[in-house]
Amino acid sequence: MKKIAKGKIKFGQELKNEFNTFGLVLIPVAIAINWVGAYFAQLLKLPIWLDTIGTMISAILVGPWNAAIAGALTNLIKWITFDPVAGPYAITNAAIGITLGMLYRKGWFSAKPTVSQIIKSGIIIAVVATVISAPITVYMFGGVTGGGVDLITAMLLGTGGMGGLLTAVFSSELIGDLLDKLISLVVVGVIIENIPKKYFKQ
Amino acid sequence: MALMITSFIQRDSFIQELNPISKIFLILLVIASIIILDNLYITYFFLINVFFLAYLAKIEKEFVKGITIVMLPIAVWFLIIHGIVNPAGKTILFKIWFIPFRKEGLLFALNFGSKLVTIISYFYFFIITTYPGDIVGSFSKIGLPYKAGFLINSSLQMLPLMQRRAEKILEAQEARGLKVKGKLKDRFKAYTPLIIPLILGALMETYERVLAIEIRGFSAKVKKTHYKEVNFEKKDLIFCFTYLFLTLILIIGGGNF
Numbered sequence: 001m002k003k004i005a006k007g008k009i010k011f012g013q014e015l016k017n018e019f020n021t022f023g024l025v026l027i028p029v030a031i032a033i034n035w036v037g038a039y040f041a042q043l044l045k046l047p048i049w050l051d052t053i054g055t056m057i058s059a060i061l062v063g064p065w066n067a068a069i070a071g072a073l074t075n076l077i078k079w080i081t082f083d084p085v086a087g088p089y090a091i092t093n094a095a096i097g098i099t100l101g102m103l104y105r106k107g108w109f110s111a112k113p114t115v116s117q118i119i120k121s122g123i124i125i126a127v128v129a130t131v132i133s134a135p136i137t138v139y140m141f142g143g144v145t146g147g148g149v150d151l152i153t154a155m156l157l158g159t160g161g162m163g164g165l166l167t168a169v170f171s172s173e174l175i176g177d178l179l180d181k182l183i184s185l186v187v188v189g190v191i192i193e194n195i196p197k198k199y200f201k202q
Numbered sequence: 203m204a205l206m207i208t209s210f211i212q213r214d215s216f217i218q219e220l221n222p223i224s225k226i227f228l229i230l231l232v233i234a235s236i237i238i239l240d241n242l243y244i245t246y247f248f249l250i251n252v253f254f255l256a257y258l259a260k261i262e263k264e265f266v267k268g269i270t271i272v273m274l275p276i277a278v279w280f281l282i283i284h285g286i287v288n289p290a291g292k293t294i295l296f297k298i299w300f301i302p303f304r305k306e307g308l309l310f311a312l313n314f315g316s317k318l319v320t321i322i323s324y325f326y327f328f329i330i331t332t333y334p335g336d337i338v339g340s341f342s343k344i345g346l347p348y349k350a351g352f353l354i355n356s357s358l359q360m361l362p363l364m365q366r367r368a369e370k371i372l373e374a375q376e377a378r379g380l381k382v383k384g385k386l387k388d389r390f391k392a393y394t395p396l397i398i399p400l401i402l403g404a405l406m407e408t409y410e411r412v413l414a415i416e417i418r419g420f421s422a423k424v425k426k427t428h429y430k431e432v433n434f435e436k437k438d439l440i441f442c443f444t445y446l447f448l449t450l451i452l453i454i455g456g457g458n459f
Binding site for chain 2: 019020021022024025026027028029031032033035036037039040041043045050053054057073077079080083153183186187190191194195
């Protein structure tokens with residue numbers, strides 16, 4: 001399913017395209033969307049984060065690297081204002097942006113996403129996110145970060161720790177991430193279906 | 203975790219007038235000390251210090267309120283989970299109901315948690331005592347490109363705006379009968395009617411904003427001037443040197459407390 005862009009542009013130019021005025025103005029907006037996404041999730045006491053919707057939208061409207069910056073900055077700002085554990089996961093947020101941006105470029109996720117595209121992309125992104133987050137959770141925070149998934153981790157450990165802390169955290173993160181990313185992608189899909197084509201910059 | 207949108211609080215004290223770089227310098231000193239020295243007494247020294255600075259900045263009430271609302275639930279949660287689940291835990295200190303709380307886990311939570319709380323407190327202190335316009339101004343004085351400064355400034359401005367938007371949408375949808383409490387399924391279903399209007403509104407505004415700043419010459423390749431000049435003054439030097447001195451004493455003392 002690989003589509004190669006006709007006339008590949010150099011990477012330097014590609015970066016500049018992603019950080020034009022529109023890209024720059026979108027970054028704070030993406031950060032704010034990530035923020036409010038998380039806010040609503042907490043308000044409704046949902047067990048998942050939903051703090052990457054802005055990153056994902058940026059990935060599609062502008063590109064992977066813009067989304068990476070938006071995602072990373074989101075976590076850094078979250079870190080210094082109210083969430084003591086959010087900082088290191090800036091890498092995860094950035095990776096999610098890069099992954100979705102690449103998926104979009106390669107056609108795996110389109111401007112009018114089908115259910116199967118959403119599910120496939122969701123799984124890929126969830127796995128990427130888990131693979132990056134789980135070691136951070138284990139080695140920096142001893143396996144616990146204050147989110148809903150901690151309870152799943154505790155449960156898994158209680159059942160005789162099949163393979164230790166890393167496995168337990170990995171599993172609980174994966175469950176959380178699958179749910180989180182799938183729902184986020186659904187929201188993203190609805191949004192970009194309703195944005196006129198001319199507003200897409202890529 | 204309570205959501206705190208932090209905004210600048212204007213009070214009549216020298217802390218608000220300090221160059222933001224000085225405060226960032228302090229934050230870096232604190233981070234370096236806490237991580238290098240790995241000493242709980244030093245951590246608590248810096249924690250007390252930031253409350254002292256909050257008092258000097260005349261924002262102690264807001265500061266304490268902010269820190270407690272945000273940190274306390276997390277700290278308690280941290281202690282509980284690590285006390286029970288942390289793999290390093292062996293010695294049982296006490297039991298609540300029939301759940302054992304282990305010493306090593308609790309110590310880890312106390313140690314790591316205190317460091318985290320202290321460092322975050324400094325960032326929070328920085329945010330509420332620094333006028334956002336000054337942040338960008340001071341950075342560009344030391345060579346930060348104005349577009350990066352725009353990013354930082356814009357992000358900090360956007361958050362309270364978006365928060366207010368979110369609250370308006372919440373009220374509007376609740377007035378239309380949206381259920382935000384109750385069964386998990388209902389709560390999940392309530393998510394999209396809240397987030398989608400917000401995102402669409404925010405995106406439409408983005409396009410307008412791009413137009414607005416372009417018209418004001420955002421991308422024009424000319425030298426930008428500042429509305430308010432931020433300089434290094436005597437108080438900045440005194441502030442920085444005092445804390446540098448203190449930190450050096452602590453480091454030389456080798457954390458022997």
